[in-house]
Amino acid sequence: MQALEQAVLEGNRRALARLITLVENEDTEGRAVLDVLFPHxxxxxxxxxxxxxxxxxxxxxxxxxxxxxxxxxxxxxxxxxxxxxxxxxxxxxxxxxxxxxxxxxxxxxxxxxxxxxxxxxxxxxxxxxxxxxxxxxxxxxxxxxxxxxxxxxxxxxxxxxxxxxxxxxxxxxxxxxxxxxxxxxxxxxxxxxxxxxxxxxxxxxxxxxxxxxxxxxxxxxxxxxxxxxxxxxxxxxxxxxxxxxxxxxxxxxxxxGEWEQRDEKRMQHLVQALFEQQRSRDWQQMLEKAKTREILRQVTRRELSPYRAVERL
Ligand SMILES: Nc1nc2c(ncn2[C@@H]2O[C@H](COP(=O)(O)OP(=O)(O)OP(=O)(O)O)[C@@H](O)[C@H]2O)c(=O)[nH]1
Ligand SMILES: [Mg+2]
Missing domain, CATH: 3.40.50.300 (P-loop containing nucleotide triphosphate hydrolases)
Known part of the structure; x- marks a missing residue:
C-alpha cells in the first residue's frame, strides 16, 4: 500500500490508474491510500x-x-x-x-x-x-x-x-x-x-x-x-x-474568498454523502432479514403503509 501511494506521488500513471479504480469501487485499500494522500x-x-x-x-x-x-x-x-x-x-x-x-x-x-x-x-x-x-x-x-x-x-x-x-x-x-x-x-x-x-x-x-x-x-x-x-x-x-x-x-x-467558500461547501457535501452512505449501510446490517422480509410482505399486501414499515424497521 505504501508503494502505491509513493508511486502515485511520484507521477506513476499506472499506479494512478490503479488507485482510481480502487477509489471508484469504494475499496477499503483505496480508502486507506486516500487517507494518506489527502493532505497533498x-x-x-x-x-x-x-x-x-x-x-x-x-x-x-x-x-x-x-x-x-x-x-x-x-x-x-x-x-x-x-x-x-x-x-x-x-x-x-x-x-x-x-x-x-x-x-x-x-x-x-x-x-x-x-x-x-x-x-x-x-x-x-x-x-x-x-x-x-x-x-x-x-x-x-x-x-x-x-x-x-x-x-x-x-x-x-x-x-x-x-x-x-x-x-x-x-x-x-x-x-x-x-x-x-x-x-x-x-x-x-x-x-x-x-x-x-x-x-x-x-x-x-x-x-x-x-x-x-x-x-x-x-x-x-x-x-x-x-x-x-x-x-x-x-x-x-x-x-x-x-x-x-x-x-x-x-x-x-x-x-x-470564494475559493475557500466553495472548497468548504465541497468538503461538507462529500462528508455528508459519505455519512449518509455509511448510516444506510449500518442500518441495513442491523436489520434482521426474516423480519424485514415479513414487513415488506405486509406492505405489498397493503396491510402496512411504507411509512409505518420504516418505523417498524
Ligand atoms: N459545427 C461544429 N460542430 C461541432 C463543434 N464542436 C463539436 N462539434 C461536433 O458536435 C458533435 C458532438 O460533439 P461532442 O464533443 O461529442 O459533444 P458532447 O457534448 O461531448 O457530447 P456527449 O458527451 O455525448 O454529451 C461532434 O460531431 C463534434 O464534432 C463546433 O464548434 N462546430
Ligand atoms: Mg462528451
Missing amino acids: SGKAHLVGVTGASGAGKSTLVNSLVKEVLTRNPEKKVAVIAVDPTSPFSGGAVLGDRIRMREIAEAPQVFIRSMASRGALGGLARATQGVALVLDAAGFDLILIETVGAGQSEVEIASLAHSVLVVEAPGLGDDIQAAKAGILEIADILVLNKADRAGVEATEMALHTMLSLGYAMAEDDEKQWAPPILKTVATEGEGCMRLAGMLEEHAIYLHQS
Missing part, C-alpha cells in the same frame, strides 16, 4: 464542464486543454469524463476517447472515463474521490465533463470551483425558462458551434436569460458576471479567450 490535495483548480448531450463538451475540452498547454507546457491537466446516462453506453466513453485523442497522448495529460453505476449520489461520491486522487497526485487543472441532465448539474456545481455551461445553437432558440436552472450555476457560458446558423438568436436569448437571472438575484452582491464566450470547438476558435477567462475566474475566486 487542495491545490488543483476543479472545473466542471456541463451542457446538453452533443453540445460539444468533449471537443471543447480537447481544444481547451491544447490551448492551456500552449500557454503553459508545464501544467498537469486531468480530465474526468462522467457519463451518467446509462451504464451500458460504452459508446459514449469511446466517443470521448476519439474527441480527445489529440490531448490523450500528451505526457502531462491524464484522461479518465467513468460510467454511471447505481444511483446518482454514488456517481457524485466516486467523482469526488477520483478528483481528490488527481488533486493529490499534483494535477493543476482538473476538468470534469458531465451531461447536464437534471440532478447532475447541481452536483457538478457542488464539486467544482468553476463551472462552464456549454450551449449550442439549434438546441431551441426558444430556450425555455426551465433552462434557467443550468444557467444559474454557470461561471462562464460557452456558446459553442458558433459556426452554425442561428448563433445570434441563441446568443440574444442567453443574454436575456442571464440578465433576468441578475435582476432577480440583485441583492446577493455577486461580483462575477458570467460572460458568454463563443467558440468553434472543432477549430479551437475562441479557446484562447476561454483559457484566459478560466485563469481570470480562478484569480477572482482567490481574491474574493
Whole structure:
C-alpha cells in the first residue's frame, strides 16, 4: 500500500490508474491510500464542464486543454469524463476517447472515463474521490465533463470551483425558462458551434436569460458576471479567450474568498454523502432479514403503509 501511494506521488500513471479504480469501487485499500494522500490535495483548480448531450463538451475540452498547454507546457491537466446516462453506453466513453485523442497522448495529460453505476449520489461520491486522487497526485487543472441532465448539474456545481455551461445553437432558440436552472450555476457560458446558423438568436436569448437571472438575484452582491464566450470547438476558435477567462475566474475566486467558500461547501457535501452512505449501510446490517422480509410482505399486501414499515424497521 505504501508503494502505491509513493508511486502515485511520484507521477506513476499506472499506479494512478490503479488507485482510481480502487477509489471508484469504494475499496477499503483505496480508502486507506486516500487517507494518506489527502493532505497533498487542495491545490488543483476543479472545473466542471456541463451542457446538453452533443453540445460539444468533449471537443471543447480537447481544444481547451491544447490551448492551456500552449500557454503553459508545464501544467498537469486531468480530465474526468462522467457519463451518467446509462451504464451500458460504452459508446459514449469511446466517443470521448476519439474527441480527445489529440490531448490523450500528451505526457502531462491524464484522461479518465467513468460510467454511471447505481444511483446518482454514488456517481457524485466516486467523482469526488477520483478528483481528490488527481488533486493529490499534483494535477493543476482538473476538468470534469458531465451531461447536464437534471440532478447532475447541481452536483457538478457542488464539486467544482468553476463551472462552464456549454450551449449550442439549434438546441431551441426558444430556450425555455426551465433552462434557467443550468444557467444559474454557470461561471462562464460557452456558446459553442458558433459556426452554425442561428448563433445570434441563441446568443440574444442567453443574454436575456442571464440578465433576468441578475435582476432577480440583485441583492446577493455577486461580483462575477458570467460572460458568454463563443467558440468553434472543432477549430479551437475562441479557446484562447476561454483559457484566459478560466485563469481570470480562478484569480477572482482567490481574491474574493470564494475559493475557500466553495472548497468548504465541497468538503461538507462529500462528508455528508459519505455519512449518509455509511448510516444506510449500518442500518441495513442491523436489520434482521426474516423480519424485514415479513414487513415488506405486509406492505405489498397493503396491510402496512411504507411509512409505518420504516418505523417498524
Ligand atoms: N459545427 C461544429 N460542430 C461541432 C463543434 N464542436 C463539436 N462539434 C461536433 O458536435 C458533435 C458532438 O460533439 P461532442 O464533443 O461529442 O459533444 P458532447 O457534448 O461531448 O457530447 P456527449 O458527451 O455525448 O454529451 C461532434 O460531431 C463534434 O464534432 C463546433 O464548434 N462546430
Ligand atoms: Mg462528451
